[in-house]
Amino acid sequence: MATVSLSPVAVHLSAMSTSRRLPLSSNPNAANSPMRPSALSLQGSKKSRSHAELLREEAYGQPPPAKRQMVEHAIQRSVVSPSRPRPARTIVHRAVPRPAVGATAATERASQAATYKPSEKELENIRVWQTQIRARFPKMVFYFESIPDEQRSKLARQVTQLGAREEKFFSISITHVVTTRPIPSQKVSHDENDSSADSQAANSQAANEHPKTIDPSLLNRTTDLGLSAPTSVRRKLIFDTNSSRRIPMQVQEDAIKRPKTRNTDVLHRAREMDKKIWSLEKLQKILEMVLEPDPYKSAVLGQNHKTVQGGASTKAHEQSNLLQLLQNERVHGPSDRDPTVVTKELYYFKGPYLYIYDIEEKQKPIMVREYPKVADKKDGEWPQFRVASAGRCPFVEDYDPLERESRQAKTKERTAKAAVAVAAPSLKPPEVPPPKPVTGKRTLAEMENANNRGVASVFDAAESLDRGKVPPSLDFRQNAFRSHAKTGRLLAGEPVASGVQPSHVTSAIRSQMISSTTGVLGAKAGTSKEIHGLQRKVLQKASTPAVSDMSSRRMAEMSHDSNTFIRSASVSRATHRKLDAVDEEDAAQQKSKLRRTVSVPIPQTKQKARDPKPGYCENCQDKFEDFDDHIVSRKHRKFADNDNNWAQLDALLGQLKRVPCDNNHDEEESDW
């Protein structure tokens, strides 16, 4: 669970792991600080220590000053925010400004924001400030330091939007360093440089001891060459930080590795080079305020900003460290969790997304959907204005075989739409030549022979479905009765449209669902009813988001739904009717289906058996696989024959009788 434990030990760990990131200058407990007691003095002599040892050392060898911090930390937190339901991340996204302030500030801000009302003058100031800062951005070159990848890319995007640029590697060209670590003061950094020069030998020793450490000389070279070995090391560190959010164990390891960069700290380098160093929070604040189009809101943000900044500046050094810790925790996730528990509280968006949630966050997200990342936004699978010939829906791309093909080659497959391709041709817009699969961007055929991605003909798709060991009856019936508008009434709808779009269905789960089964339909076989139901839900959802072609989307839904219905239908039939009859039926439908796949329209008139019409009975509150069977079932008849159920309606029907004309005295059958 995401709640932060308040036990001293846990906080202790948290404080520890984060404080280990502090640069030497600001942390008297740093490994090579004279203030630090014995534990680390052994370091030099121990050439190979296990991580476990390190951990223990970290945990137990806690120097007094840090303890004081922790206690304060714990108190403060227990007073202000006794529990946090999940790690709050304070990344600011331009769409929705979300103030990144310490938890301490959050509550006071709440009351403040409620009462604070910016005056016109303030608003004007805000606007002026916004324009000024916007003007300055294009000259800025950012280097993000100790910031997780996801967040970094987001920030990079935002600053790029404002005309600034992100430099991946620390170099002379950058103007701003943004960090989550404490910013060394000017004076201290000089001291630090001196002392680091003094202890040059010790440093190199430490470097030898831990091969992953960034060698200062290498760092220097990096600045010169741009790309070299340390880059990968850097990258790696960032990556570690990233994953640490999910596997807290690594946080500890990370914390161990991290301090080793301290002597060649980028921040210190930056100080030396007179680069501006901003805290992540500061950048977020600025971005938030610049990108917020509503001046009222900006003003409120600004207001908060001021108080936070002001408060922080007056606080003691330890307290600013504390804020830093909190901030770090917010960015990197709490580091004091039970490391054995896999954290999965939040799903983080990786691709473009739409996320709508109630502002009080008391309810499930109202809408959430993420789309796969694409290089060119035209390739995005979300609805967007497309090139469409006149008269057609502007959100649906007209079919262009060449383009589609190249896109297919590019895109990795998601199979949920496999069945789509099979059934789609009959729904194609008229001018589209039949044999080409218009529909899903990925057909099952493509998925199954990834190498073979020329023209995925409809036949391929059908074949591969077979290969996927899909019981033929499922697949064939579905199509056979699809053309029956009546049966389509539950199939042709929009299963995903309702608010039940579950927030936990992520693309990850989706792809897992798919990859873990032989075919789309395979997921449904041989599972318990509960799982079956769940999977069906998942698959239903999974099927819809990505296909741009309307008919294919519909088909995806239909096929999933209908498959389920059919399966159950065939089960019950198999048990209650003669098997060979079923087989016959299947065979017949198989034939018709095959013909349909090639998109030869055949009249469906002469079918010896009516297709089952699945649906939902509001009266019995049951889903049924065949309408005609259901309405004669005992349960349904019991309801239907009970006049009490109809009393109200009958009362109304009584008023709806046709009124006979005056000249007509034959009233015998005039009731309707």
Added chain:
Amino acid sequence: MATTVPARRRRADSFRIHEDVHYMVEEADMIGDGFPDLEEEEQQQQEEAPEEVQQEEQEEEEEEGEPAEDMESNFSESSEEDVVVDSNIQYDMEKLGDTFPGFRQKYRLIKRIGEGTFSTVYKAEDLQYDRYENAWDFEKENDKWTPLPLKSAASSMTLNNDSQEYVNTQKHQQLQRRRKPKFVAIKKIYVTSSPNRILNELELLHDLRGCLSVCPLITAFRETDQVVAILPYFRHADFREYFRKMTVHDISVYLRSLFTALASVHSRNILHRDIKPTNFLYDPETQRGVLVDFGLAEREGIDCKPCLCHEDALTRKTRLRAAHAASRAPSDGYPKQDTRPSRRANRAGTRGFRAPEVLFKCTEQTTKLDIWSAGVILLTILSRRFPFFNSADDVEAMIEIATIFGQKRMRQAGQLHGCMFETTIPTIGTFGFSFERIILWSTCRVDSGEGLSDGEKLAVEFLTRCMDLDPSRRISAEEALEHEFLQMALQPPPAVVPEEDDEMDMLSV
């Protein structure tokens, strides 16, 4: 009280059927054993199922219309007496005739004209028309309504109906009649619909009797679980056949008719919820239209919980700020295991026509949501693209709307209902596009530099009022009728047909 007698009589009539039913029940028992298997699974779906079902109402009609077989259901009336081809339809019609004793003496089923989630609609001849008061038939004295070629009523015989058979040929009937046949639409409501749903629809229709441009209810009756509603049959054309050819004046007339219906419905505090071309039967020849299908309709304020959008702007702002400030959620991720309740709101309607407040799950929806849907129709006509919105679900619908309106306005729209709107979808711009631009673009006039005609500009202005993201600022049906654009319908059409539109037409076909 008054109802008891007829009810009893009906029961007596239906005795024969009951026997049948019992017989079938026994058979069903065997089949029914298969059901328990399903039941558990269905339990999970139960709560969502009714809601889901609602949304799909009659979508097939317009959206699944590609197969030739379904084209028929789109009400295109080339020949009045099409032969029923599909044996299944034939079978269903036979069965419907059997369900009600004496049905065949009263109505002669002709063909299926539509099918929805909860019902099938047949065209039928009203054989006993002359026996009844027919207040619903406001075309009584006015024969242009059903322009049959061979209608010269030679015989002055009184209607003789005792031996009429459903299988009678048209010619035979013609001989027996002194007037041309009167057609009705018979709506067979599926027996799986709950009595409450049926009651709701019929009650609303009953309340709406006498409303202009709203399809009246002639009568309705029940036989055990089968309920049938008899409605007047309106001759109308398929929207897709005429919408591209409409001049600005035509559009004005069309919409005036639609908004007249909406004004009537809304004045009784009823929401139709499913305004779309398929549910507004329009005859371009007579320029008359009627609103049909109140299957999803509801009364305003029923089943509502307060929503922020009904607060005044200041209260809303304050509450938003408070919530915003207190909120700690990350903006780049969402909880994986969410135990919070989901927001529940009626979202019945047809995709592509749902108003933004419906998508935001506003808990206090108003009649304005119909105005939005009407706006979508106008957008469709002006852009000459049908459907204009093409979403598989609500999320896509939201993205499509956002593509037009842009993030900034969407965010404000969301906040009206206490929602945060976040997106990183690159094709959703900050400010979106103006309708003018979209229409120029949709009609391929961007490059030519050709602008909108004055009439179109007026229409776009009206469109902007209809498709206002804020339901409280959106124009009401009553106001709309006063709008300059809909006033245009009251003027005679311009003598010279605007060539521009015709040219457009040529280009876009």
